[in-house]
Amino acid sequence: MFPTPVAALSPNTYAYESQPLVKPTGFREYDARWLFEREINLMGVQALGMGLGTLIRRAGVPPAIVTGHDFRSYSASIKMALVSGLMASGCTVHDIGLAITPMAYFAQFDLDVPCVAMVTASHNDNGWTGVKMGMARPLTFGPDEMARLKEIVLAADFDLAGGGSYRFVENFPARYIADLTNRAPLTRNLKVVCACGNGTAGAFAPAILTKIGCEVVPLDTDLDFTFPRYNPNPEDLEMLHAIRDAVLASGADLGFGFDGDGDRCGVIDDTGEEIFADKVGVMLARDISARHANARFVVDVKSTGLFATDPVLIENGAVTEYWKTGHSYMKRRTHELGALVGFEKSGHFFFNTPFGRGYDDGLVSAIAICDMLDRNPDKRMSELKDALPKTWSSPTMSPHCADETKYGVVDAVVKHFTEAQATGAPVAGQTIRDLVTVNGIRVTVADGTWGLVRASSNKPELVVVVESPVSETRMREMFAAVDAVLRTHPEVGAYNQTI
Template sequence: MAPATQTTRTTRTTGGLTVADLSQIVKAYDVRGVVPDQWDEPLAELFGAAFVQVTGASGIVVGHDMRPSSPGLSRAFGKGAAAQGADVTEIGLCSTDQLYYASGALDLPGAMFTASHNPAQYNGIKLCRAGAAPVGQDTGLDDIRALVEEWAESGAPAPAPTTGTLTHRETLGDYAAHLRSLVDLASIRPLKVVVDAGNGMGGHTVPSVFEGLPLTLVPMYFELDGTFPNHEANPLDPANIVDLQQRVREEGADLGLALDGDADRCFVVDERGEGVSPSAIAALVAARELARNGGKGTVIHNLITSWSVAEVVKENGGTPVRTRVGHSFIKGEMARTGAIFGGEHSAHYYFRDFWNADTGLLAALHVLAALGGQEKPLSRLVAQYDRYAASGEINSTVTDQPARTADVRAAFETPDVTVDTMDGLTVTAGEWWFNLRPSNTEPLLRLNVEARDETTMAKIRDEVLALVRA
């Protein structure tokens, strides 16, 4: 094989296909990289073939978002899968949770082409087994990567004796009906809701999901445009909800909803235009899901959610279970424990009745039902679930993440605190806690701090950041 011209690239000897080093694009939970610099349609075709070989699937379902590169990558993946004998159901434009719905309802492994909130030049694949079960590094993704690397250098695999079929199927209406069947909205008071889709897939799904409900919908940026002309489709960045906050106030709306690019995350803004903590939303939904299940059930929460989530779960008769950050860990714990619901600080919400998968719009329906079932404004409704002062996630660029983490641990580890390393470093005292964990993909340390009051939170935050950024 000829030597690579760049340290992050290798060259396949058959056909001259140049591909990025797969370690750069195969992440812990998905595939993600720049198109065509790091991956392209020929490589997507190999991923399709490898997905079928690793899962042993006789059929798969494939969908894609609105990015310019998504249709071609999705079709190439389907061709690779069909060449290995799998029948491919293409559902076309969809949100990630719509793909999970199709995987669950059709009982097929699935592939969703999206890079979520990343810039337009990026694309990726979120993979799942039948029933929307996650595929991550330890559950098949490493095996898929190994096959793709082998074929990228030695040539594509031999086709199966019988090529699979490629057929199209519409799933949007069934997906929307399923979500509405899980929350009773029939008797809520009329509500005015502003939705910022960020030119992402929410513009495709929200009209169908909200159809027939007693809602006045004010749409923002519903035009599907994978170049994101208005703002980045990442509602956890405060800069990206400024337009929504202003519009909620201008319209006198009851609330606002912001969706990310593939519409699986949902961020909530109250009637004042103030953002509502995803932990408060997780607590609210947990209380409602426990009520639906007779006041019993397990609720999963990651270790960065507020103290209030576990407190509310216990107050409503449930059992909270703490886990690492990331959908594969949440879904794994939900399957292991039979949990009814799971919530993350990043506005991912998971439901047993949605195949343990995450769906932001189902969480939004719960918020609408809770708000519309009583007369108080949203700010007062969620106050009971938002009990502590939180820093939000603060990122610091750090060249030596382990050394900086060790410095922080040495400074804070005393007999008065509890230290654990489930996911990064978590230090807990009676009045506060913080978590410091490295990014999986960037030279960053991510800090989250919570305390019983704002002054204590700011003090701990500043002390940790001084050590991290020294």
């Protein structure tokens, strides 16, 4: 018998080394995230592996799984604790070692293994750990699978079949790099800044971009799990500003910023201006829909309204659906609809055939952008951006809100704006034109200005985004209106960044 996990333990005690610690809130909507040592210990990770293996076997899926880990001081030990639990539940483990998350997804296809468990805290600050999981490639777990996994782990309801085995796959990154670079080189000479924030992508991204024909200017590509300059998150302004400075100093054509586990890509144009990922998505959608008739796309509710209103996309016959934010939701919906690409404002892009295999990969996104520029040899990135209808957009802003209360706050905000629409009450000085409640609430008023509030799926935060097709002033007015509603809830704390 394995001990039943507990929600809290005091460190530096006998109990801490003798019982599994697993805080229940670490089971998120579509992956798992904990503060290592405070919310989960190594025995807790072992319990997670036993639970995952049990879930896989009960689902009737062959118990074979790919695992890898990101570059943090504790990730390798967490992975091996997970591996021990997976083996105890009868799984054959294929360990690809240090990897970015899309490399683990690729391994499911390349090694013909049905399941994946990638140990990564993604873009979260140091101290966090987590696991991205799936058992039906190219999909990852959604709320149903996570709920079943949570029940199994917290009840210690394990099927410890034994018979598991372990295989380390030597030199697997070379196979991933070859898969992305076995293609015709670019015909255009592109000079690109490659920024990795000292995260895992630094081991792979510069080589891949060089092999497709780019002249690479490396920025913070040496691996350093202390992240000495900034957190590797291409939505954070600190990272974007560092890329801007490098682009301007080097005269690069553009800059790419990759997050801690390499499944997202941020973009800076040749003038040093950041292009939010949803606007990059519109540019790519224009390029793809010009070559593929009746192109279908999926975008998340944080994304720009241009996917619905851009005249070029309309002329090309493109159809776009707004869907729930979150890599698992977006990946699944893109797969279900057979859409060419799913675009998420955070920088997760999901390229289906003929561009990719349906999972999110920041390097595939970067290559697609380079190919778009290669097909437009007389256009700079800034010119392609300036060809879009003008909108004023905020970055993703995240006020702190505890995991235990954030969903209740969002429910109250949804109720507030739903009642405002029913009564005709103005928001930011105008009546509400449309509400989207598939994921939190997206409020659009008469002039097309909109604001979004939703609960973060992987951190104790809310998510706020605003945009206006009219002016910066209107964007700020919408933010003030949304924030005023949030400030009626004392559970909502300070923002990580604001406009």
